[in-house]
Amino acid sequence: MYIDPHIHMVSRTTDDYQRMAAAGCVAITEPAFWAGYDRSCAQGFVDYFGQLTDTEPKRAAQFGIKHHTWLCINPKESEDIGLAREVLAEIPKFLDRPSVLGIGEIGLNKNSRNELVVLEEHIALAKSRGLLILVHTPHLEDKMKGTRIILDAIKAHGVDPARVLIDHVEEHTVRMVLDRGFWAGMTLYPDTKCTPQRATDIFEMHGTDRLWINSAADWGISDPLAVPKCREEMRRRGHLEALIHKVSFQNPQTFLSQSPNFRLR
Amino acid sequence: MSGMSIPLTPHQVVDQYFLEHRAKVLDIAAFLDRFDRAAAAFGGADSATTDDVRVRALCAALDLLRDGQPQRARRVLELWSDHSVDPIPTAHTKGAIGAMPLPDAKR
């Protein structure tokens, strides 16, 4: 039994749901993200938020998987502040839907000034509504710098770091995230993020508190079964079942249960 | 750091992972060979003299792996990272290439 707390099912087929259920997936959370192209207007995001809060929970339920979501305009589409503010104005209309956990995946992409402005406005919205936050950290060479700027921005807004998950951490960012009291997510994604082997190494080096794993499977080359594959890697090394259960079920359950909307049944 | 127990002995680590990483070393060797053959065919600089930021970053990381110090994965990622602190004025692209240009001392 496991939870994949970051996966983009709008980009996946229904037989992925079937395979995930067969592998033991009982719940997922789906952050709003970039679709691989820029949407031309705020209405494109409104339709997407409808898909996330209405269509996907029904599709997941067919396989006994509980679906939750996070809403935002993602950092890759945040350079246009005018569009971002139009989308931000639409988000509150969806926040009362029963499967919404909070604001995400917000963050930075190229660490630009406009991205930071839009990030701060999302943080303010989450804080005013008492919502959890799920953060996307930048890719590759931009990750370390962006992670620092993001942590500073969240702290400056006085948000409790225990209610914020900083995702896509790797060896060079995991420590700063945990040391400042945040939760951290390791993404098991080919080529650009962690392998199951490196994620297991990071558990061995940094412990299993406030740390989870996810697939972030989306429209790119990615693997909706990455979480069970990492569980297998931990098992192959001889790690205890209780620890494997902790990182792939209990930790996400503990963090996500801070939202009254998180339910496993 | 408060890590968890390390279940595998050094010998078991080698038994479980040697072939996997042997193959990855060969992939890097073949990549550099491929680059050099292309350089010879098209008249460009080879992997030892190229200005390509990514090839230089990869070769610098290979040097780091052999320095005998711990935390290699973290240090490779730091080597390839942007160390500036201020937000950039404008994002002109969405993508990242995987490594920053190295300071001259690390070339």
Ligand SMILES: [Zn+2]
């Ligand atoms: Zn994502």
